[in-house]
Amino acid sequence: MEKSVQPTINDVARLAGVSKKTVSRVINRSPLLNDDTRRRVEEVIADMGYVPNPQARALALRRNFLIGLIHDNPNAQMVLRVQQGLLEVLRDTEFELIVHPVDRGAPEMHDDIRLFLERQRPYGVMLLPPISENDELALLCASIGCRYVRMGSAAFDGPDHMVASNDREAVRGALAQLIGMGHRRIGLIAGPHGFRSAHERRSGYEEAMAAAGIDVSRNWIAQGDYTFESGMRAGERLLDLSPLPTAIFASNDEMAAGALHAARQRGLDVPADLSILGFDDTSIASHLWPPLTTIRWPIAPMARAAALKLIGSADKDDDGALFVSTLIRRASVAAPGG
Amino acid sequence: MEKSVQPTINDVARLAGVSKKTVSRVINRSPLLNDDTRRRVEEVIADMGYVPNPQARALALRRNFLIGLIHDNPNAQMVLRVQQGLLEVLRDTEFELIVHPVDRGAPEMHDDIRLFLERQRPYGVMLLPPISENDELALLCASIGCRYVRMGSAAFDGPDHMVASNDREAVRGALAQLIGMGHRRIGLIAGPHGFRSAHERRSGYEEAMAAAGIDVSRNWIAQGDYTFESGMRAGERLLDLSPLPTAIFASNDEMAAGALHAARQRGLDVPADLSILGFDDTSIASHLWPPLTTIRWPIAPMARAAALKLIGSADKDDDGALFVSTLIRRASVAAPGG
DNA sequence: TTGTAGGCGTTATCAT
């Protein structure tokens, strides 16, 4: 075993023959320090294996070295990819990730988050959709003096506080391709009301259809809530239509999987009888049969960018960096009529 | 906006006309306190909306109110379910969850974890498989004086430090049912070497076959590494056999999905030509076509139990509580020739 | 460039 107690700043100071404050300056990379002194102190630090105590720093600084991830767990895959992206940046820094899920819809959510921020005093927090769309939360963070970055399907905050994909444009482009293949009766399984992503994706669909001069019949649009079951039910409704749609765009992969399920239960062949397009490229997409054509948005890069913004080492240049979604072509889409 | 600064223990003490220490005693539910005093102080606390500062407590107590989750991300679904289970218990306590993934195989993993424990001084940590199987890590936690609970496929530590499922028995039971349906040529897609869960599940398979007096041919067992692709390749190898197996047990759902994929590419009908059984009941299982029969182990209850052990409010009774896995019957299994 | 004094908000020790 090692020494039972860890060395403190005092031990380092004593051994190096300097004051605590000097050691503190070394730790914090203060510019006003004699190079000799710095070197000497750094040596002692390395020798003793000294590590600054984050709790003491947090107390003195009134700010913790924790990055909070606040979310309402809309999608396990997404949450995990975000965690991975954040942690990639946080690894090898002094920051740690603290996960704080909340219950959207619960009346106490706001207070819960406030308590979390006031107690833990995280260095910064990342807000995931859909609660990232809540402006009150952003204001709350700002009023408490906590850095924050929101993740979303469109830029609804300043660049310092936002990492955004462009769902609308991505959908528009993907649907233009479907239309280019000859599809005209294209159904939409829309996401739940109140979700910005659902809104953006629907807008992309509508814009693409309008651009192609296709009149969207009201019953070509079925409402889902981003779950497999809702996708299945919505798919059934669309497959009750006559004539049948030749393609369905589902606003996320879960619902696309549900629609695929519905199609198969009716004996339809995908993609010969019906093309299906999803959104998100979660792992389910590639594991379906047939593998799902879908739109992938760059979650991990967005999470990494968010982490960099939060810990303050983001290049100022990259504010303009766009996060572009890409169409992942798999076997669930083909030209109509097989 | 509110008062810009939060009240401290001093403010409470002053207003209540007592000393800091008395307030501290109220916070910490010290038994030696006059009821009147306690009530008075509690009132003031409620009035002021005072919340103890965790950083200061951490400094004084040399221990944080954070629960660490250390894992090597074997499976996104699993990690997330564990997080949910832990957080269910931690919600409404003063504890927060701090996620610390590591890189199994990296030589610095041990030091990385040591640094994490020494710096953050978490109140306790939960170790997920497969790194939970590493006894050195458990020793490390113990030597640092950090509580820990390990999650695993079998009990390989004392009850205070372990939440365990019983994979071997679960597999044995499920395979007995397969055999009862008439299957005899049952292939196994085994998990990677060095994983206790892979070992246990394989043992369950072997025990069930032995119990039924079936000689397991060496090439009925294909090796995978818990990924979809490895499952696909392993499935192909098993489907090269002649005569064909009538059933395949894959040691996790991902590999079962891969095997299903392989079967379909050969034009086999599942379950008519081939039954497939998975393990884990991740979300992929229910979304496959046909939906996958699989074994579910109670991750969330196990995580909740672990959290209770960590924060020290576990009933002493429940040590004997078994976490039983259940067979989830879906459409991927049928009688052979079916 | 470096050091001293004091504070951050809590708990522990030892009185009373």
Add this chain to the structure above:
DNA sequence: ATGATAACGCCTACAA
């Protein structure tokens, strides 16, 4: 049963 005082380990302000 309660309180004064000194930690806990670090940082800020100010002084030298």
